[in-house]
Amino acid sequence: MQREIPLKILVPIKRVADPDNANKIKINPAGSAVDTSGLEWKMNPFDEYALEAALRLTENGKAPKARIGEVVVVTFAGKEAETTLRAALATGADRAIRVDTTDDALDGRLVALALKALVLAEKPDLGVMGKQAVDGDTNQVGQRLAELVDWPMATFAASVREEAENVLLVGREVDGGTLNLRVRLPAVVTVDLRIVAGASVHSRHTEAAFKYNDGVRFAPLPAIMAAKKKPLDTKTLAELAPGEKLTSPYARFERPSQRKAGIKVKDVAELVQRLSTEAKVI
């Protein structure tokens, strides 16, 4: 059966305080919260990669202007995150949804429960998302969502090839190598860093030999203007996950103990001598 929309993909994206930043993460004096003031906010890098993968799956790499499918981005955040959604729309996503809430009202369980409600309403064929959000580093939402909707999943994906309609061959980066899984849609894929290499993602419309530029695509200026007119709906967390509340509250935060710089050795001979007599590791 030919689908109305060839492939519909839901991509949850989170706006995070970038830990890779000159003003490093601070903890408030009470130790009760991470102080993100002065940090730069950006799209979680893994979600940027997920969006790129979703775009590649809904186009022919040679003629990317013609969309073959629909990418819907969703975030759970306050209004300020709408700039992140607009950026995703400018990059090529077709539609956006913001679920109004705040970071401190969320945990992975809640996000997954709410995403389930969205999946039931939107009926995508695929959820593509980051393997982890680099603020909490919790790495759980994709796996949870897959279970809640009883879909197969392929986490930590470094490559995705659409073998045929509804069939993905996914290369997962695992300890010890690459694990190849075949999943039938609908499914959840969570992506790892290497998903944005040039030959990592191929839709069935893209020739096998086609190579993208490494990395994510950037939005040209006209697309940024056009993105302002793309649909952006809002919903509330309460309508998607009624009666649910946070179950993994954080009571305390600390800075890790800092290592001190040691010494500079003058040459290889001194290094070996110190490693053997001082550090006693060789």
Add this chain to the structure above:
Amino acid sequence: MANALVIAELGDDAKLKKSTLSAISFAKAALPALGGSFSILVLGGAGAELAAEELATYGAAQVLHCVDASLTHYTAEHYAPTVAEVAKGFALLVGTATSFGKDLLPRVAARLDAAYAGDCSGVSAENGRLVYRRPMYAGNAFGSCTLDTPIQVATARQSEFTPAEPVSGASPLAAVPKAAVGAAASRVEFVSLDAVKSERPELGDAKSVVSGGRALKEKFFEVLEPLADALGAALGASRAAVDAGYAPGDFQVGQTGKIVAPALYIAVGISGAIQHIAGMKGSRVIVAINKDAEAPIFQLADYGLVADLFQAVPALVSELKAKRAG
């Protein structure tokens, strides 16, 4: 009294992974607050019984095993229903913070509607409740959380928990049936595992690690293998080296790669980005070889050598060999 259940990790060859022993240590650390005992569940195809026997030597109240042909190659869709079914009798479910545990445990947690704390570096008891300590923001902060659901699910970072040691006596073994799977299981198929073959120790277990960065270029193995051989070390890499194709993905050390804490870590041609540091700063002794004296890696290296790696590494290998011979 509440009990803990540890999910054992087996390799694709059905051999027990050492990461499991760290998960056992995590469970033991949680026991005083729980007041009960810990059990172990192992799933797999043929050969998993052998792993169960091996696991019976770690002091568990019981070792449960579920052996089924459909469990030979791990997929979460086939494992999660059984793990969740068994876990219903426990207050705490502990897995390994490896690609296996991080894939499986959140899925099981969702099935149990349980809260999850991943990649824990510590667990303690406060006012009779378990507090989970875990790194966040690429290791720039540690957060302590509680899990407010009847069953709590966590994964333990191997580098933070000393592997459990065998004790005297053997735990009783019991077989458990495989639970019915959902529709998801029929839509996933294991195709193959492209294993990175190596005679070297595994990154997570190694006493010494030699890691290379972008600077190694196509000479990654040519330059670093002799050094790793001389030290009996595992090989690691920065993301940049992996992205460029100089080293396999499985080598990546860092926030989103492997977390290592060997006695000796040698960073060669690695600048020291926070995401890399997050994966190795627990090492006992850190050596950095970099030609840029301002590279951030020198801020945490115990011994820094400012030098061109293409000269320094071969010289280091000769020096080590000479020392051994002498």
